[in-house]
Amino acid sequence: MLTTATPRHLRFDRAHDSPDTAATFAHLAGLDEGPERELLREEVVEAWLPVAHRIARSFRDKGESIEDLRQVAAVGLLKAVNNYDPQQGPFESYAIPTIRGELRRHFRDHMWDVHVPSRVQGLRNTVHLARQELAQQPGGCEEPSIGAIAAHSGLTEDEVRDGLKAINGFSALSLDAGLLPVDDLGYNLVDVLGALDSAYDIVIDREAAKTGLERLPERERSILYMRFFEDLTQSRIAEKFGISQMHVSRLIHDSCMRVREEASPDRGRAEGDQAA
Known part of the structure; x- marks a missing residue:
């Protein structure tokens, strides 16, 4: 699991949270795949995780939990470390756009497929957060009741229902989706949709x-x-x-x-x- 512990030989620029990893990347560029290269790569990732987490926080008001956003940002950081070429310039100028791009791609793939009123989006976010918090409580369940969500979030039960509907409608079902979890016939949703006759x-x-x-x-x-x-x-x-x-x-x-x-x-x- 990735941690935020920073190796001692990697130093930070005091002006911001970007570590100085230029020497490490130069060393990485001369190594073949193996234990030493993998260890250095992990050290670089750990050193840059605070930057990735900071970028993730800038997306926190868009309806996703901060933990999910941090995971997405970490994926972007890994891609940046793996694909970075020191000859292209400072790592920061490559990593930050890569991490932001990964976060934007996440929202593009999971965000609303149709326009939804901001009130409904707000209910969706509140209900989503309440469900997560209730599930994490001792003895909590993954699917708390409408009453429990309402009591925890301060919403009315009707508002909770609207929020749940919005959660279920967060993204459109693909036309290539199978009709059953196991479909031996291979039929997809598009095969049974009506067409103009x-x-x-x-x-x-x-x-x-x-x-x-x-x-x-x-x-x-x-x-x-x-x-x-x-x-x-x-x-x-x-x-x-x-x-x-x-x-x-x-x-x-x-x-x-x-x-x-x-x-x-x-x-x-x-x-x-x-x-x-």
Whole structure:
């Protein structure tokens, strides 16, 4: 486990909490992987932990416990130590952005996926902290009751319920999430989500057009049937009714406009204006 004990040969800059580890890193750069290199690396990490913890504290008001933030910052510090090249400049200028980046990445991956009112976020944080404190008490349980949380936090039970809902909604469920803890069939959430069905739109359109068709004169209904269901040409329809092909074209256009007007008045008027 990482501690904050600092090796004696590593000294601190008195102006701040950044230790002087330049010589140690220079020594590390010349070592192959092995016990000595691992020991020096651990010493550097231990020396820089106070800096990592200080950076973690700057994120403490964002809804995560300070212990969790320290762990995330420690991960960032380890990455910085492992990837640092002394030729790039002082370690501090590399480590601090790396640690901050790790903390920001943590919040990016775990923060709210939708906008949530600040009041609800506050309830979530209060309830989350109360649950942790109750669980750490002697004889405490990991899932304290709503009443216990309310008494401990000073919230009402309704506020606790809102906070619990917010905790459960802290992040969105991945579409790749399995449906069961053990899913032999390999189905994910995305496999069972509904999708738009074009056939549904066809049914809606037919039902919407039915009233308009019923209100057309019999001749116009027959012409539409011949044109769109029997697939007859306008010339052939004109022969059957003893009228001109141009007249048939006009009747089809006017009849379609009337049906559209019945199905969707706004759409019918808009298309009528365009035709005009």
